Amino acid sequence: MKGNETADPLVDLHCEAHTYPDGTVGMHDVDFQVYPDEVVALIGGNGAGKSTLMEHLNATLVPDEGELVVDGTPINEDNKSHARKEVGFVFQDADTQLVAPTVLDDVLFGLQNYGVPADEAKERAREALATVDAGYLEDRIPHYLSGGEKRLVGLAGVLVLEPSVIVLDEPLAGLDPNRSRLVADRIEQIHEEGISVVLSTHDIDFAADVADRICVMSEGNVIDEGTPREVFYDLELLAEANLHPPSAVRVARDIGLDIETQPVTEAELVELLSEDESERTATSQVDGHRTD
Structure with a gap:
């Protein structure tokens, strides 16, 4: 496993419970950490709690009971911005993150919110687009991009804030094989540059290919975790989570x-x-x- 679990975690989540307003229990009894230099894949069936867990990692959601610590800082109502800067979130529906008239404007939007001067923001936005090989898109209208292009722009939009962790919810969902490979390659490239990655996926082959650690979720809890080899040769565990190897x-x-x-x-x-x-x-x- 590549992750350095002897180091302090970048993200340390303890969630005894999270219940949605309609009474649905989204997650319970979860202890989850993200360490430096690792890719973590969350796998499980629909409704297993993967998206709920990930939205807790940058304080988009907060535990009813529990605590989130990011980079050694306990997160509360007054400092959620710290969690959102250190933990970048790329949603499955890329359109929810595309808010500006051009791709370049969209990527530098977060920097503007942090008061970064315009020239510096533009330069950093171009660098982030270049990192995901999407610089050619900077003048395009975001909503007219393909699904794969939107994912890359969303990725650039969180990279520009220089997070220590990037979280991706179903990054390959709805993409054709060529676009899937492109996005997967960019994820591996980002990890090689020292950013830890947490992703959820229904694509088990993809999880096996990119992850250092696999967390299996079922009914709102992490029921087991380990290396891909430890998890994917445990047929009883996969059957419990209704998954195939x-x-x-x-x-x-x-x-x-x-x-x-x-x-x-x-x-x-x-x-x-x-x-x-x-x-x-x-x-x-x-x-x-x-x-x-």
């Missing part, structure tokens, strides 16, 4: 792959199958020489 895990089990290091990604599976084929070929060649 990634494609690589299913294939490895179906073909009875006899290995100590269990693959969780397609790349790992291909590598192991290639090694297995090479070993069989080498053995066959040796046996062939022996019979000559």
Whole structure:
């Protein structure tokens, strides 16, 4: 696991309960931390509490009972802005974050709210767009962008505030394979630059591919967590959360792959199958020489 769990957490959430106004229990008995240098994936069925948990990480929602600590600072009604600056949130519905007439104006909007001078704000906005390879969009009208482009602009809009953590709610939802790969690549790039990432996803293969830590949610609680290998080979845990393992895990089990290091990604599976084929070929060649 890449995350440094020996360090103090960047985000430390203790939520004994969160109930929505209609009486629906969104989350209960949750202890959740985000550490430096990690990607955390939340998985679980619809209504498991993933979005509720994530909206607590930057004080969009607050626990009925509990506490949120961000970068060592307990968050209350007077300093929610600290949580929202340190923890950038990219919503599933990108249109909810697009508020300005052009992409560049949209990305620098948050900086203006913090009183950053116009020239500096514009420069930082362009840098953020360049980070997600979306600089060519700066003069475009946000609402006319494709779904993938909107996600990238939303990502730039939180990056520009230089957060320590970025939270993404279903970042690949509704995207075609090419746009999904583009957004996934940008997420990995952001992590490589030192920003921790928390994401929710129904795409189990994506979670296996990008996450250092997997948190399984069910009925408003984190029922277990671990590395992708620990979680995705625990069939009882997946069944409890009504989830299926990634494609690589299913294939490895179906073909009875006899290995100590269990693959969780397609790349790992291909590598192991290639090694297995090479070993069989080498053995066959040796046996062939022996019979000559």
